[in-house]
Structure formats: C-alpha cells, structure tokens
Amino acid sequence: MNSLPIGIFDSGVGxxxxxxxxxxxxxxxxxxxxxxxxxxxxGTKSRATIERYAVEDAAFLVDKGVKMIVVACNTASAMSRExxxxxxxxxxxxxxxxxxxxxxxxxxxxxxxxxxxxxxxxSGAYERAIGxxxxxxxxxxxxxxxxxxxxxxxxxxxxxxITRLIAEQYLAPLREQKIDTLLLGxxxxxxxxxxxxxxxxxxxxxxxxxxxxxxxxxxLLEREGLINQxxxxxxxxxxxxxxxxxxxRIAERILGEPLxxxxxxxxxxxxxxxxx
Amino acid sequence: MNSLPIGIFDSGVGxxxxxxxxxxxxxxxxxxxxxxxxxxxxGTKSRATIERYAVEDAAFLVDKGVKMIVVACNTASAMSRExxxxxxxxxxxxxxxxxxxxxxxxxxxxxxxxxxxxxxxxSGAYERAIGxxxxxxxxxxxxxxxxxxxxxxxxxxxxxxITRLIAEQYLAPLREQKIDTLLLGxxxxxxxxxxxxxxxxxxxxxxxxxxxxxxxxxxLLEREGLINQxxxxxxxxxxxxxxxxxxxRIAERILGEPLxxxxxxxxxxxxxxxxx
Numbered sequence: 090m091n092s093l094p095i096g097i098f099d100s101g102v103g104x105x106x107x108x109x110x111x112x113x114x115x116x117x118x119x120x121x122x123x124x125x126x127x128x129x130x131x132g133t134k135s136r137a138t139i140e141r142y143a144v145e146d147a148a149f150l151v152d153k154g155v156k157m158i159v160v161a162c163n164t165a166s167a168m169s170r171e172x173x174x175x176x177x178x179x180x181x182x183x184x185x186x187x188x189x190x191x192x193x194x195x196x197x198x199x200x201x202x203x204x205x206x207x208x209x210x211x212s213g214a215y216e217r218a219i220g221x222x223x224x225x226x227x228x229x230x231x232x233x234x235x236x237x238x239x240x241x242x243x244x245x246x247x248x249x250x251i252t253r254l255i256a257e258q259y260l261a262p263l264r265e266q267k268i269d270t271l272l273l274g275x276x277x278x279x280x281x282x283x284x285x286x287x288x289x290x291x292x293x294x295x296x297x298x299x300x301x302x303x304x305x306x307x308x309l310l311e312r313e314g315l316i317n318q319x320x321x322x323x324x325x326x327x328x329x330x331x332x333x334x335x336x337x338r339i340a341e342r343i344l345g346e347p348l349x350x351x352x353x354x355x356x357x358x359x360x361x362x363x364x365x
Numbered sequence: 366m367n368s369l370p371i372g373i374f375d376s377g378v379g380x381x382x383x384x385x386x387x388x389x390x391x392x393x394x395x396x397x398x399x400x401x402x403x404x405x406x407x408g409t410k411s412r413a414t415i416e417r418y419a420v421e422d423a424a425f426l427v428d429k430g431v432k433m434i435v436v437a438c439n440t441a442s443a444m445s446r447e448x449x450x451x452x453x454x455x456x457x458x459x460x461x462x463x464x465x466x467x468x469x470x471x472x473x474x475x476x477x478x479x480x481x482x483x484x485x486x487x488s489g490a491y492e493r494a495i496g497x498x499x500x501x502x503x504x505x506x507x508x509x510x511x512x513x514x515x516x517x518x519x520x521x522x523x524x525x526x527i528t529r530l531i532a533e534q535y536l537a538p539l540r541e542q543k544i545d546t547l548l549l550g551x552x553x554x555x556x557x558x559x560x561x562x563x564x565x566x567x568x569x570x571x572x573x574x575x576x577x578x579x580x581x582x583x584x585l586l587e588r589e590g591l592i593n594q595x596x597x598x599x600x601x602x603x604x605x606x607x608x609x610x611x612x613x614r615i616a617e618r619i620l621g622e623p624l625x626x627x628x629x630x631x632x633x634x635x636x637x638x639x640x641x
Binding site for chain 1: 513525
C-alpha cells in the first residue's frame with residue numbers, strides 16, 4: 090500500500106504547481122497526475138458539471154490504484170469536496186483548505202486578498218475556510234475573480250505585456266484595500282507569481298496554495314502511515330484527456346525536465362458510481 | 366419537412382452571431398440552437414476531441430429533427446466538416462466556406478488577414494478555402510491566432526480596456542502587413558467588431574462570417590426546396606450543456622430580447638454512431 094502512488098488531478102496544467110511542490114517535499118513518493126485538458130477550464134462552469142467532472146477524474150485515479158488523492162484544482166475543491174468524500178474511500182486532500190489555513194497563519198494586518206476563478210469566488214468557499222481557520226479572530230477578506238488568468242497561463246503568456254495589463258486591471262482594487270496577504274486561490278496562478286507580486290507590491294505576502302498543500306500532503310501520509318519507505322525510486326506518470334503535445338510543452342517548462350510518461354486517455358465513463 | 370427547424374451549434378455563445386444573422390435573413394425559419402458550454406472552448410483542443418464533440422453536437426440536433434445543420438463554430442468547421450458529412454445525411458453548412466468566399470470577393474488589394482482560434486489557424490483550413498475561392502487569382506493571406514478573444518467574449522468583456530490592449534497586441538502585425546480585408550474567422554469575434562475595427566483601422570473591410578453564412582443558408586434552403594412557407598410564426602429553442610444562467614445573460618445581450626426556451630441538456634452519448 091505505502092509504495093502506491095499519490096494521485097493528483099486538475100483541469101489542466103495548473104495542478105503541476107502542486108505536483109512540483111509535492112515532489113520537492115516528498116521526493117520518494119510516486120505520483121500519477123491527471124489533467125482534464127479536454128474540458129478545461131472548470132472555473133467558468135456550473136457546480137453540477139464541475140462535480141461530475143471531478144468525480145470522473147477521481148474515479149480514473151482510483152482505478153489506477155492511488156493511495157490518496159490531491160484535488161489540485163481550486164474550483165473542483167470548492168465545488169466537489171463533499172461529493173468526492175461521499176463517493177470515494179481513499180484519503181482526500183484538496184488545495185482549498187491548506188491555502189486558507191496558511192493565509193490565516195501568515196497575515197499580520199488581518200487583511201487577506203483572495204484571487205481565484207469566477208466559480209471559486211462565487212462559491213464563497215475561501216471566505217468560509219479562512220473564517221474557520223481564524224476562529225474568534227476577526228479577519229477582513231477581499232475577493233476578486235480573475236477569469237482571464239487561466240487562459241493566459243494555458244496560453245503560456247506568463248510574463249507578457251498583456252499579462253501585466255490584465256494583472257493591473259484585476260489587482261489594483263486589492264492594492265487599494267491595503268491587503269497584507271494575497272492568497273493565490275487557483276493552482277494556475279503561481280505561474281504568474283512574478284507579475285502578480287510586482288503588481289500587488291513587494292510588501293504583500295503571496296500565499297501559494299501549492300506549497301501549503303504539499304506540506305499537508307506529507308502530514309496526511311504520516312498520519313495515515315502511508316509514507317513510502319521501500320527505497321524504490323519515485324516515478325511520475327502523466328495522463329491528459331486531450332492535446333498531449335501542448336500539455337507536454339507547458340509541463341516541461343513548469344517541471345524543468347522532460348516527462349517520463351505521458352498518455353492521452355478518456356475519463357468519461359469513469360463515473361461508474363453515478364451511472365450504476 | 367419544410368416547417369422543421371434549422372439546427373445551429375457552437376461551442377458556446379459565439380454561434381449566436383450566426384443565429385442573429387439567420388433570423389434577420391430568414392425571419393420565417395425556426396431554429397434550434399445548441400451551445401456546448403460544458404466543454405467550451407474548442408479552439409485550444411485537438412482534432413480528435415473537436416471531431417468527437419462536433420459529432421455529438423450534430424447528433425443531438427438530428428435527434429431533435431432539424432432539416433439542416435449550420436456548424437456555427439469555425440474551429441468545429443475546420444476540424445470536422447468532412448467527418449460530419451460522412452456521419453450525417455442532413456444538408457450541412459459550416460461557417461468556414463461562406464466567410465472565405467466573401468473575403469475572396471470583397472478584397473481589392475488581394476491582401477487578406479485572417480484571425481481565428483489556434484486550432485483553426487493551425488489547420489490551414491482558411492488559407493485553403495480562400496485559395497479555392499480565388500482560383501487563378503493570387504491572394505496574399507496573413508493569419509493570426511487570437512487565443513484570448515474567446516475567453517474575453519465569454520466573459521462579456523467586449524469593450525473594455527483589457528480588450529483594447531489585447532486587440533492591439535494581436536492586430537498590430539496585421540496592420541503593418543497592409544491588409545485591406547480582415548476575415549473574422551471565429552463566430553465569437555463579431556462581438557468584438559467595434560474594438561477590432563478601431564484597432565485595425567477604418568479602411569480595412571471586416572468580413573463577418575456570420576452574415577456570409579446567413580446568406581448561404583438561405584441559398585441552400587432555396588436550392589433544396591426547404592424554405593418554410595407554412596406561414597407559422599418562427600420559434601427559437603436554445604439548448605446548452607452547462608451554466609444556462611450565464612448563457613442566458615450573454616445571449617439576451619447578443620440577441621437583444623429574452624429567450625423563449627432555454628434548457629440545459631447532456632449531449633454526450635449522442636455520438637451513438639461512434640459507439641455502436
């Protein structure tokens with residue numbers, strides 16, 4: 090059991106920032122990554138659709154025999170966490186909780202900005218999660234949907250003039266709110282960290298939910314006694330639902346090395362739990 | 366047969382520009398419109414995936430009993446025209462041909478710019494179609510993928526500062542090529558007509574493939590003897606695969622009136638032709 094891989098899924102390439110952080114924190118753990126590139130983006134779609142996609146993604150990973158699942162897509166986390174817990178027995182961690190807890194921990198002025206997709210912001214999931222982490226403490230939260238950031242990252246335009254202009258448009262209001270902490274509430278956003286950091290200002294702490302999630306993944310595996318101690322070298326397998334070439338190009342840039350194993354698959358029909 | 370509706374499909378709201386033009390040109394024809402909003406956008410995905418989606422979309426419309434199908438998505442047209450012709454018996458018109466023929470007809474300087482999604486541009490379908498329309502005449506074609514235009518339109522940001530900046534970025538090279546005609550090779554783009562026109566310059570003729578398609582739809586119905594002459598009032602039914610509320614908001618703005626009938630449906634499984 091302990092030598093089984095961790096399963097990570099996202100709507101596209103964004104979750105690779107989580108994979109990168111997990112690999113750094115847990116170099117002995119193998120990972121199976123699924124990017125649902127045939128249906129990306131999730132963040133503009135409805136709860137019912139996102140739930141269905143997330144169940145299919147998770148079912149694919151469970152069929153592959155993973156020992157835990159990391160939901161590396163904030164939209165899927167916000168929309169389908171409860172549903173996934175009902176449907177699947179494997180330990181489950183979603184990026185939403187770790188990011189929220191870290192933001193609540195690092196803020197000094199108790200003024201937290203949250204940027205995410207439209208679906209995530211509208212769900213109010215981050216406000217609730219940060220609120221829960223803060224307990225009695227009073228924290229002000231300023232949320233802002235940044236719908237064009239995902240297509241920008243998927244286009245690979247992570248540091249262009251367009252990206253800077255759009256970042257200014259989205260982040261200027263948060264700058265004026267004098268936030269001291271900005272939670273990157275979408276796993277695509279760490280790829281825009283430089284532009285976001287320069288736009289929001291150097292004093293604002295950027296909370297990367299990918300790194301927070303890697304830390305909590307390690308803690309969860311410890312707690313469940315699932316850490317891999319076989320001494321075998323870790324392997325990384327990548328699956329996408331579409332356009333493997335495009336994914337390959339972006340993934341290599343994010344991970345800084347060629348992918349060992351990349352395969353295009355279908356995940357629809359993996360929601361047998363629903364259809365039976 | 367003649368009183369049956371025309372079927373129009375697109376990946377999302379873009380095809381509504383075709384519906385609008387068809388309604389104006391053929392006010393007595395009923396229309397069933399399908400927007401595959403659960404899987405939008407198509408333009409960044411692979412041929413195999415786009416073909417599969419297009420077959421499912423068309424099968425849904427055929428099941429609804431349409432007398433002809435208009436493929437109101439340039440990406441689907443470029444990628445799946447042949448496949449759709451093989452699979453279905455109903456008369457089929459795709460936006461690609463009419464747009465190309467009109468561009469070839471209106472250019473004076475024989476310098477045509479084409480803007481479209483990445484998938485459409487990479488397919489080379491417009492270069493081929495314009496070339497065929499021009500016969501012996503030598504026309505220079507300058508193509509440019511504008512990948513962020515679709516998300517911008519789907520976001521409803523049709524006339525914002527961001528839109529202008531992105532348009533400048535995409536269109537400046539075409540302006541320098543001294544094109545005299547610009548083909549809007551994606552049905553989303555007519556919604557950015559004002560910004561595109563101001564950016565490319567007033568002297569450049571914009572070819573709206575939606576209008577060209579409406580004209581050829583009328584011609585096809587005439588030719589096939591399928592014009593509705595029952596005198597009954599035309600009806601318009603809208604189907605989406607996700608997020609009906611969001612679609613409703615944008616559709617009302619595009620069509621200028623409330624939608625009579627809007628329903629969320631599933632189209633997957635409508636590709637029976639493939640699965641049998």
